[in-house]
Amino acid sequence: MLSIKDLPKEKYVLPGHSACPGCPESLGLRFVGMALGKDVILVIPAGCSSIIQGVMPSSSLSMRVLNVPFASAAAVAAGISNIRGLLDIKVIPVVWAGDGATADIGFASLSGAAERNDDLIYVCVDNEAYMNTGIQRSSLTPYGAWTTTSVTGKKEGKKELPLIMLIHKVPYIATASIAYPIDFISKLRKAASIKGFKYIHLHAPCPVGWRFDPSKTVEVARLAIEVGAWILFEAEEGRVRINPPSTIYVDKSKRRDVREYLDIQGRFKGLDGREIDVIKKLIDDNWNVLLKLT
Amino acid sequence: MTIKVLTGNYAVAEAVKLSGVNLITAYPITPQTPIVEKLSEYVDLGLIKASFVRVESEFSALAVAYGASICGARSFTATSSHGLLYMHEMLWWVAGSRVPLVMAVVTRAIGPPWNIWDEHTDLLDQRDTGWLISFAEDNQEVLDTIIQLYRITEDPRVYLPGILGLDGFLLSHTSEPVDIPDEHIIKSFLKPRSQPYTLCGDELITMGNLPRARDAMFMRYDIHLSMERAKRVIKEVDLEYSKLVGRSYGGLVECYRCENSKYLLVGMGAWVGNMKDVCDELRDEGYSVGVLKVRFFRPFPYEEVVGHLSGIRGALVFDRSISLGSLGHLHLEILARASSIGKHTIIKGLIAGLAGVDVGVKEIKESTIKFINEIEELGYVKDSSEWLL
Incomplete structure (x- = not known):
């Protein structure tokens, strides 16, 4: 098992970046750098990470970065991966895209690259709304959450994107959380060792959009797992395996009360008992579907 | 050198085969469609050593080509x-990144209603994207211009992507004899790939993060300057190509029997061939008529157009496209330099052949005679822009 001592000490996200206080994306980008080092080319569609880089000619990311149009990231990375052999290129294309660029506007190009099994790593950094334009709902915003375009709480559930990608039958898919960097880094390294399309869905609580104190980003991410609202798992060649610490929470009685997770966030303020029951049921349903696949 | 009977689409495929591409x-x-099918077959049979990526949309097609090109x-x-409209956003991104890349656009009307026939508005809708835009008159020019475009777009004075437009069905599905140059000649003509930077080397480069406003404006200005420089490059490349292959297209424009002409027909694309036939007939009938073919729409050859139109009595500009609420695209470009051309030259625009309406020698000839007679009788034209409905 990977230990913190084994990780590189280089700074891949430099001081002075333009992320908000408590931003999970700057954490996640650091982990990508620590996992894959200088071999990476990040393909970044429109989103918060377009801003975090800062103003040219400077960049806060000590990695190759190709900024691309919103819906295009998977296809651009596919273009790079498809000429690696012909032109003897060593770099690893890694898409770093938000939930909007992945599940919504860019979904067709994501699905296309997955179906072709293009040799690349796709990371969806999921902060559960369009945060860069100021907190509008996405298809990955969970049921009941306030956003500026769902002011009475979202009426629909969260699209199950990791499962949708699993059913694309790609060689590797995984979920991860910014609260568990060793797990995320190990998964990135495993993905880099596998040929074909690799998808990693990173849960990334956003203090600005979820309405919690910026000091609590990691705490909220951990709570999501402890109440069972976010499940760490991976699937190699379609074989699904729940990863620790989520393995404990297969036993429902071990999960913490979902209200602990909801109450810490302003976006779930004012939910009534019925709505909380809906959220509980959605969590149970997710577990049931996933456990049937293991 | 081999002569084959080829449709415009297959002429494109032959040109791509000769051009040493790495990715299609x-x-x-x-x-x-036949371009895609033929190139896919060539790659599968090992006749082109390239990667062929079978994408799920046009938007992704240009995104894939962009990712490959930037590396x-x-x-x-x-x-x-x-x-083409679906990939419009990517067109801007490719040009703004200064990535040389070549695309063929088989021109076709835009719906609704669904319409597969020829019109130039799809391509001219890309007018402002920073791509070089050219039109071919026949299938030989299709093949030659694709090859030339790789040289032009990869020239350090240009470093911009380029489009060859060929008229849907009129060229794409019409067979003509096409002379295919020898592979070794084209190999020496097209030097190894050149581009301003690559993102897949050892250097850690960032492309496209936020700019200061003035820097971004300067980048726009630099594209504009490169467009201006591209004019010289297009002419040089055409000349060099003609020395190797024996065919020249005049660079930016071609002047057909227009020396000492009193009247000029101006157009782009396949129907210029019809205009030349009309010109020959009218010359035989005693009219002083020539044809000015605009080969490159971007960069627009103002100097050449002003030079040819100054001092003549009238220019009839044919547009197979329309900026709705305004005029045809070519007409607009020429009117933008009307003061340089001078008041003596009467310029009239004709919107024709939209949505695939047939325009042949008969229609062009009648319109030309009407235009000339009106000027000869009245000294002016009643309508400076007209639809040939």
Whole structure:
């Protein structure tokens, strides 16, 4: 098992970046750098990470970065991966895209690259709304959450994107959380060792959009797992395996009360008992579907 | 040198085969489809040593070509009409990144209603994107211009992507004898791939993060300057190509029997061939008429157009496209330099052949005679812009 001592000490996200206080994306980008080092080319569609880089000619990311149009990231990375052999290129294309660029506007190009099994790593950094334009709902915003375009709480559930990608039958898919960097880094390294399309869905609580104190980003991410609202798992060649610490929470009685997770966030303020029951049921349903696949 | 009977689409495929591309990607759309099929076959049979990426949309086609090109690959894609509109955002991104890349656009009307026939509005809708835009008159020019475009776009004075437009069905599905140059000649003509930077080397480069406003404006200005420089490059490349292959297209414009002409027909694309036939007939009938073919629409050859139109009595400009609420695209460009051309020259625009309406020698000849007679009788034209409905 990977230990913190084994990780590189280089700074891949430099001081002075333009992320908000408590931003999970700057954490996640650091982990990508620590996992894959200088071999990476990040393909970044429109989103918060377009801003975090800062103003040219400077960049806060000590990695190759190709900024691309919103819906295009998977296809651009596919273009790079498809000429690696012909032109003897060593770099690893890694898409770093938000939930909007992945599940919504860019979904067709994501699905296309997955179906072709293009040799690349796709990371969806999921902060559960369009945060860069100021907190509008996405298809990955969970049921009941306030956003500026769902002011009475979202009426629909969260699209199950990791499962949708699993059913694309790609060689590797995984979920991860910014609260568990060793797990995320190990998964990135495993993905880099596998040929074909690799998808990693990173849960990334956003203090600005979820309405919690910026000091609590990691705490909220951990709570999501402890109440069972976010499940760490991976699937190699379609074989699904729940990863620790989520393995404990297969036993429902071990999960913490979902209200602990909801109450810490302003976006779930004012939910009534019925709505909380809906959220509980959605969590149970997710577990049931996933456990049937293991 | 080999002469083959080829449709315009297959002429495109032959040109791509000769051009040493590393990556081809496209999504099928009528009337471009045979380009995709033929190139896919060439790659599968090992006749082209390239990667062929079978994408799920035109938007992804240009995105894939962009990713490959920015890492040093010579790439190619092709589309038409709705496919071109669907990739519009990517067109801006490719040009703004200064990535040389070549695309064929088989021109086709835009719906609704669904319409597969020829019109130039799809391509001219890309007017402002920073791509070089050219039109071919026949299938030989299709083949030659694709090859030339790789040289032009990869020239350090240019470093911009380029489009060859060929008329849907009129060229794409019409067979003509096409002379295919020898592979070794084209190999020496097209030097190894050149581009301003590559993102897949050892250096850690960032492309496209936020700019200061003035820097971004300067980047726009630099594209504009490169467009201006491209004019010289296009002429040089055409000249060099003619020395190797024996065919020249005049660079930016071609002047057909227009020396000492009193009247000029001005147009782009396949129907210029009809205009030349009309010109020959009218010359025989005693009219002083020539044809000015505009080969490159971007960069627009103002100097050449002003030079040819100054001092003549009248220019009839044919547009197979329309900026709705205004005029045809070519007419607009020429009117933008009307003060340099001078008041003596009467300029009239004719919107014709939209949505695939047939325009042949008969229609062009009648319109030309009407235009000339009106000027000769009245000294002016009643309508400076007209639809040939």
